[in-house]
Amino acid sequence: MPATSSVALVTGGAAGIGAAAVHRLAASGARVVVVDRDAAGAAAVAQRAGGLAFPADVTDPAALPAAVAAAEDTYGRLDTVLLNAGATSGVPGVEDVDVAAYRRIVGVNLDHVVFGLSAAVPALRRAGGGRVVVTASLAGLVGMPGDALYTATKHAVVGYVRAAGPALAGDGITVAAVCPGFADTALVDGFRDRFGDFPLLAADDVAAAIEQVLARGGPGECWYVQPGRDPAPYGFRGVPSPLGAGAPPDLGTLG
Template structure:
């Protein structure tokens, strides 16, 4: 992968999959902005790769707009945006609900993706096109029993990517999701002993799939990543959209407000 002359922004970039992605993009020749709530971690990694640190909470409405603006201003362009920040729920969301924790997972896993994409699109247009890759999960393709709220957020992200992909494709902006299984990242650190006999992905495995998406992904595809299998686009069966049948006719939309 040769990204010489390209500029990238990675959210959740200070650790785990995000940090591995920052290093891979930088090694391929891109200049990279590392966005993360962990200011010290973002600054350390940005210094390591000769990039830019952008500390902030991605779930806040203005953070992504500011991150995109600062990165584009610093680099003169923006070509690749990896919306990777994510958290777990810390609760089942079935019998009881911690409202603050619920708002937190929705804010990071869903809102940040919407904020990030809408902020990035104008910058990518100015660059003549580019790529947006969202870190979803296998839980966005199939339910994860025992973690209904995490499943909820990742299903939302997968649906969003599949809808947005064909919308932006004519402008040369390709939107995809990467859907890894359990990976050895800080996200599972609190339960890692339970995975003693379970194969885990390395962050680099997920980043290799992201590289494949950047090189040959099609608009709206959601690529699964599992141990022992080659990453590939998930084939949705019997439903409209990318890799799963035809889309509604052009011009059919529910985006306009309706009254009853």
């Protein structure tokens, strides 16, 4: 099939933020590959968007390379990647660490981002550049005591994006993140009643923020998304330098 004008790949695309993002991308004219372990959900979303469903468990190291290959084989290129799949652990994760739950949440929230970016970069280079947005969380910017494991993975994702963004900018590949607050999706089903009248983001609110990041986000930026506020890059404070130090070393040349 000849290359289309724009091709996107979305993980966790069968529902929630991922599905809302798929529909926005399709409305903008993109062909979308919908990746999700929910095969029926992915197929339904892909059908409505006129795209391609790719059932897969994103914790499998082979899943994202295969999904990227399917995007290129079907549409001829890959321009945009949304690494959106995510999970909560459902436990505080301090003294009560369940090894299976720990491995699962690390696999979904962190491993899939690492595997996904690694798989996507060669395809984005072949397309002449592109954009990657990772769905992190406000729990990647502040601690969430009720789920320390989720907090750990999202902090790791934020750090990864902040490092990977500048590293790939020279290739014309922009890597950034969105950090939404609590959103009205399946991730909060287990404790939805605790929110009372606390405002929740709609899935489409986050998808709209993702559109903004795709349009004007900078390398390594992490955009907060909160109800009633315009999304914007989070302003990280700089780390104090050693007293009397000159310019920092170029860490890219060490080792």
